[in-house]
Amino acid sequence: MTATGIGAPVKRREDQRFITGNGRYTDDINRPGQTYAVFVRSPHAHAKIKSIDTSQAKASPGCVAVLTGKELAADKVGGLICGWMILNKDGTPMKAGAHPALAVDTVRYVGDHVAVVIGETLVEAKDAAEKVVVNYEVLPAVTDLGSAQAPGQPQIHPEAPGNTVYNWHLGDKSAVDAAFASAAHVTKINLVNNRLVPNAIEPRAAIGEYDAGQDQLTLYTTSQNPHVARLVLSAFIGLAPEHKLRVIAPDVGGGFGSKIFIYAEETVCLWAARKVKRPVKWTCERTEAFLCDAHGRDHLTTAELAMDASGKILALRAKTKANLGAYLSTFASSVPTYLYAPLLSGQYNIPSIYCEVDGVYTTTAPVDAYRGAGRPEATFVVERLVEVAAREMGKDPAEFRRINFITSFPHATPVIMTYDTGDYAACLDKALELIDYKGLPARKAESARKGLKRGLGFSAYIEACGIAPSQAVGSLGAGVGLWESAEVRVNPTGSVEVLTGSHSHGQGHETTFAQLVSQRLGVPIETVSIVHGDTDKVQFGMGTYGSRSGAVGMSAIFNAIDKVIVKAKKVAGFVLEVPEDTVDFKDGIFSSTATNKTLTFPEVALQAYIAHKFTGAQLEPGLKEGAFYDPTNFTFPSGVHVCELEVDPATGTTRIDRWVAVDDFGNLINPMIVEGQVHGGIAQGVGQALLEGAVYDKSGQLLTASYMDYCMPRASDLPSYKIEMASTPCPSNPLGVKGCGEAGAIAAPAAVMNAITDALGHEEIDMPATPQAVWRAAQKAPRRMVAE
Amino acid sequence: MFSIFKKSAAPDAKASAPQDPGAPITTVTVTVNGRTVTAEVDPRMLLSQFLRDSLQLTGTHVGCDTSQCGACVVHLDGRAVKSCTTLTLACDGGSVTTIEGLSQDGTLHPMQEAFRNNHGLQCGFCTPGMIMSAVDIVNRKGNTLDEATVRAELEGNICRCTGYHNIVAAVREGAANMTGVKQAAE
Amino acid sequence: MYAFNYLRPSSLAEAGSALTKTPDAKILAGGHTLLPTMKLRLASPKALVDLSRVSELRGIEKKGNALVIGAMSTHFEVSTSTVVKGAIAGLAELAGHIGDPAVRHRGTIGGSVANNDPAADYPAAVLALNATVTTDKREIKADDFFKGLFTTALGEGEIITRFSFPQPTKFAYVKFANPASRYALVGVAVAQTGSEIRVAVTGAGNDGVFRHKAMEAALAKSWSPDALKGITTDPSMMNSDIHAAADYRAHLVGVIAARAVAKAG
Structure with missing residues (x-):
């Protein structure tokens, strides 16, 4: 174990910016010409929207726009999705209701999104939002889980009778019943697993921005998985083709799962940015987080x-x-x-x-x-x-x-x-x-x-x-594969950039991932940087959740490093003028049984790029490799x-x-x-x-x-x-x-x-x-x- | 400059004669991290907003709006305050130190160093407020702090990542290392 | 927040005049309740009169047999004052457990008492110690001051200037904090001042701070935690919320009162 290698308690490299106040979280970012979004939210748990009058709000000073679910639907913006199909016991698919980013005719929980008000300033947006008049017909609420499926309960979605999304099972019922019948003792308990609110201390935030010249949308957001966000916002919600949408998740102040999901707010900010042709920023207040972050x-x-x-x-x-x-x-x-x-x-x-x-x-x-x-x-x-x-x-x-x-x-x-x-x-x-x-x-x-x-x-x-394992989760209904990708870019001077699809929001990837690189390539940890959280930089990734960044994300880096070493050995063979298969690489040094000469990792990196010791017919120049790792x-x-x-x-x-x-x-x-x-x-x-x-x-x-x-x-x-x-x-x-x-x-x-x-x-x-x-x-x- | 407020004055500020001692005030002069700033502000502007939006000192964070999480803690005239519950105008003539002003001459403050050394932070969002509160604890309670004191004194700072174990260790180490260090407050 | 004017008088006279002349003005005396309420747009004063520069409202001193605390004294100042610690140590301790350190640097005794939040700590001490509340217009005895939830005897534009606490022979305050907000779920102050014994309960009552006369009578006979055994508190007088139903609060009043008596010695 080296001082900065695998197994060492290396002090975190990201801490310098956090302890000095130089972190860069989404709400720290401001874009030229920026406007501010405030959501009009349902005060009722369940209600029909009879009408929405936006005229007074639109006339409010500093109001840029007031947008509702009808306009969202008219623009053919798709609803929010659930990416995992569960089959009922009888093999039929689960029954899910529509989930528009802005409600069209029904609201279904307190905080549900009814309209968005865009203002020149946050205060003006809030003032205007108070002037949106929504006429509701209040319907009975269903809040008790134990009785929500009972006959006679109000129906929340017409698609799901009895408010049942699915009735699913796993295991061998008859074997279990037989075992219970023969048991000497049976213990039975009733348990409540209480509802929690994740409460990352950084509230969610989003800035949508539209570049008319490039016809390009950019979303800055508090996400644990920016690529998945881009995929969903493109392929399902339909805001822009994937190559015309960039998602940036900068420093993120804790997630705990709640920042995996693609929510209404970032969807609406992106859509609205194109409509008002100005950046639209939304920052969640704590009470909004309690109401609307996934519990x-x-x-x-x-x-x-x-x-x-x-x-x-x-x-x-x-x-x-x-x-x-x-x-x-x-x-x-x-x-x-x-x-x-x-x-x-x-x-x-x-x-x-x-x-x-x-x-x-x-x-x-x-x-x-x-x-x-x-x-x-x-x-x-x-x-x-x-x-x-x-x-x-x-x-x-x-x-x-x-x-x-x-x-x-x-x-x-x-x-x-x-x-x-x-x-x-x-x-x-x-x-x-x-x-x-x-x-x-x-x-x-x-x-x-x-x-x-x-x-x-x-x-x-x-x-x-x-x-x-992607194939396994696919067979169970997952809509995506759950591999991870990595790219290891070695620069001509021997410094290393690792582009990872994992996302760090407190986990310390900039340190642990660099430890892996430092150990395996024998380079000082200071010469390694970890790049994540930007779909324009990293090709693809599935993000960070489920304790997966070490086992899956780092394994992808590990495999990419393997490929870098294979290529570097080839380069070293040409430079040392020895057969490639005699080249050994250990602790950052290339050596060969066929010569006394050795090369350092940066020396080989430089040779890979200047490409003076081999021809294009023999070897491609450069030293950059990628890997997709799918766990088994x-x-x-x-x-x-x-x-x-x-x-x-x-x-x-x-x-x-x-x-x-x-x-x-x-x-x-x-x-x-x-x-x-x-x-x-x-x-x-x-x-x-x-x-x-x-x-x-x-x-x-x-x-x-x-x-x-x-x-x-x-x-x-x-x-x-x-x-x-x-x-x-x-x-x-x-x-x-x-x-x-x-x-x-x-x-x-x-x-x-x-x-x-x-x-x-x-x-x-x-x-x-x-x-x-x-x-x-x-x-x-x-x-x-x-x-x- | 991006501000969540327009620089418009409060309702009838202009109607009042400026000489009248009871006249509405809209100007503030405050020293932030050693730099004296005079600004015309909307009375609604909170110190946290002034720091973040007007001065681009985004190290001060806002996490809860009800003055409980402590992500917004800065020092005002040498004492920890919640900048999300302090009006900018109320700081007139005062001296504010934020996380950006804690270290001097490029050297980390002992409390900053202790947070890094003890892995006292993960996502980093609560950290600036946590460090500013920690320095304030030492200013009030001295350099030798037992675990129970540190835990009690951190009442107003919530961290969702660390489980506090390493924060407590960091505050104690930082306190010990602050012996003889000129405090950040001024 | 809705728009408001900010005024910062430098004398009591100016403050009084600002409050009288400005419609819908509220006093800013720390702001740790008022500003969060305004941020939620639940309060919309047209003006805030910041009393932080009014020198008449500051200062802590022993005057004869009374401890006199200026209304704009912060919780931090009260909790660390050697004068307070010397006179009524339990009051310093109470102040040292309001909110958190940063809140204590801004929050003031005057602001807390004037607001009369049913879960605030100071009202229990003011009532148990039979303090006199002095305003820019008059003196009000504690018994006449608190008028139920968020309501006091203060008139429109009336400013609390100071509190005068008669020197007790025994005093203690024990708080059982709401686990979430850390306000008092139940807080009990017990005091023996001369021959008078008072027990004041905050946090629990559905009409704000109140004196527990049955406990006072029992303690007058015998000043000991055991004297409170068997004394019940009527749950119908108690506040009830998700943190504590009325019966639990009523029970806690007994437990916490006994602990306060034990602490007072």
Whole structure:
């Protein structure tokens, strides 16, 4: 390992601009002649638009234009799309309603887009927006997921009877039913996976710009995947051909999934820019973000686990209702299906599994992928089930897990995944040691003396990352391939530019990707730059989500580097005047058994470009190679998180006392960055378990629409974390990496809730376990003997 | 110059005699990062907007609009304030330091260095406000800070990326390294 | 925000005259409630009268047996004042837990009390300590000052100049914060001043800050946390929202009051 190579905790190169205030986020950009967009949004959860009167708004000082859904439709701008087709149990396709960027005749959630007002200034646009008069006929709202499909409920989309988008399943129902019939013990639980709002601290923003001379549209936007945005905006929404649309995602201030999707606002800004022939800028306010960013999670699940008398798991059965909101967002349909049910085997050898999922429309904001996307929901089901089963059977929860762990690999689960590698017991053993599991009874007794209840909870999670083998996801309904591309451009002086389709919005790619290049080409890290986030620079890419940038994005770079080295060796052969196959390349030096002479990497790069030592017939000049990497399997990061906390039954306050995580991400490129990803994931998972929850009232008003009511985790809500790494390298990609971006968020909710229910002595509490919820739960008598 | 406001005066400002002590004010003189600026501004202009839109100091960010996230924190007369909840006109005669003015002579401020050294940032969006708050904590609480103090003092700064673990480490290290350093405020 | 004029008087007289002469004027005294409300276009004053340069409204001093705090003293100034710490340490502590450090640098005691947000901290202290609110026109006893949610005895254009807190023998304030906003979900101030015992509750009541007479009576008999055992708070008087239903708030009033008494010693 070199000081800046793979495995080194290299300080981040991107930090210099962020710590000095020189980052360049979308809202930091201003274009000449820029105008400002303000959206007129529906105040109702469900209503017919009877009429829209824009005359007063258009007459308002500084108003440039007022545009509505009718004009959008007249311009033949297509609706927003959902890119994953899910088939019902009976094989028929899912039933999705139209999703226009500006509503035409019906609004379906509070915040739905009714019109856009373009102003010379933001204030003038806001003033004019207040003067748009919309005449609504209010319709009843549907906000309760549990009853949204019931007969007699208002219909949200005519295409989806009973508000059911799909009724999907996975697994062998009859095998599962048989296993349950023969079980010695069955554990059954009902779970709420609370609705979350992603809340990247940078609000979304977009600037649409039209160059009439070139007939070229440019979109600056807060995107995790600018190429996918361009593809959708071109091929589906039809704003411009792909070669006439440039999408730039500059520094992006956090995404967590919410900036994957192609939203109404950027669509409208682009369209409007061409109409008003001036740049149109929109910056989201926080309350708008609460109303209109895609939300996450929101499941109701009944789950059962069947065991034999010894505690060996025989089968798992789950029935889930997933709230998809009022419209299907870009990847919404895949999250509660193929990103969820295939993970229901957890780390356990479960012979048969059956899962049924209803995707349900409600008059609430669209729900889509949020950090973990389906996998936190699956882990919550499995790890709550396993914990409760152990408690019911009187077994130590750690040992119950251990006897059911998968121990040989590869392991094909009954839910379409084949785990490649892992050592689950090793992570558990390390975690037990780090948390001082043996000392728990004494600590519980000490807490009890203070009138507090102490609890400990495990979460032995697994995730499928490195998303994803294209052919496999295509067979499951994905509309795109999920490979990644990279181009490695070596300049004549030996400096290297890497163009990647991955996008960094906090993950530190400018450092980790450069570490790979530095190590493999033997060049100083300072001579490597990572280019991303601009469709005019990078040929194509699928972007960053699903913990895929290491396993897929870096593998593409790895393969491109392979090609660079092959070409460079040819060049070196000509320069050294030796046969190409005698040329060796190591630590940045080209050598050959046939000569004492050596060449450095920059020397070969220069020779590649001046092309004096070979003819055009022998070799092409230049040193630039590209690669598309399509993974052959998912990766399977895993680990054990342990949360220990104290509950004050008098007030319901929960204080996390200690947190241990032992994670297996395979090989690590930069352990400092990996640990940081785990920290952030845990915080979001703790947020879900204890603090966060989007709440709609019966009329469909969002009650948690600012930080005054939606509780974001703060420093004082969280402990320091003790994190260690185990490593079983991933066999399916050249780097042996698995991905680390979502692990914390996947593991944490179950660890917290297992700890709280341990402290309370019963299972009767849902997330978020706010002080009020915990206080109420603490009024109920423990069902179990609580170890003192 | 791009401004979200036109430089028009407030409703009836021009109607009042400028000499009247009760007359509406539309002019501000403020020293930002050592540079004194005088400007005619709309009374509605928030300090965050003045910094970002009028002075192109885009290191100061806006994240929540309700003065809770702290991405907009700058120093006004040596104290951390939320620039999204401060009127520009109210800063008249004052001295503002933003993240851009924290480092001097091209050397990073010890707190900036500590954030990098401890991986105290990921997406970087909350970072300027976080660093300005951190320096303010040290100004008020001194150079030796325990973990609980740092966590409590970061009440007004929300980070969605880091889980705070490394921010807490960064603030403590930065505090220790600020011994003898002339504070940014002036 | 809607358009407004900005006025910045440099004396109390000028401020009073500006408020009288300007229709629909509001006082800017820190602005950490007012400006966010205006940003959401939920308030539309035609003018803001910034009191930050009015020197008569500043200063903290001990006058005889009373602690006198100028209305434009920031939460930071109150929380760090050696005069306040020496006289009523619990009041400094209260000020040191309002909002966050940056908010405390701008927010003022006068602004907080005049706004009478039902979840604000200061009203509990003003009421429990039986402070006198002095304005540019008169003196108002705490009991007469708070008139329900966001409502006070202040007249149109009336400016709070200072607060006078009689020296208590015991005082403490304990806050149970709303997890999201960190405002008081329930905040209880307990004070013993001479022979008088007062318990003031903020955050919880559906009509703003109130005195808990049953607790006062119990503590008058015996000043101890145990004295509050069995005293209930009527949930029908409590605020109820997604963070805390009325019964939970009513329960918390008891728990937090007992903790405040314990803290006061």
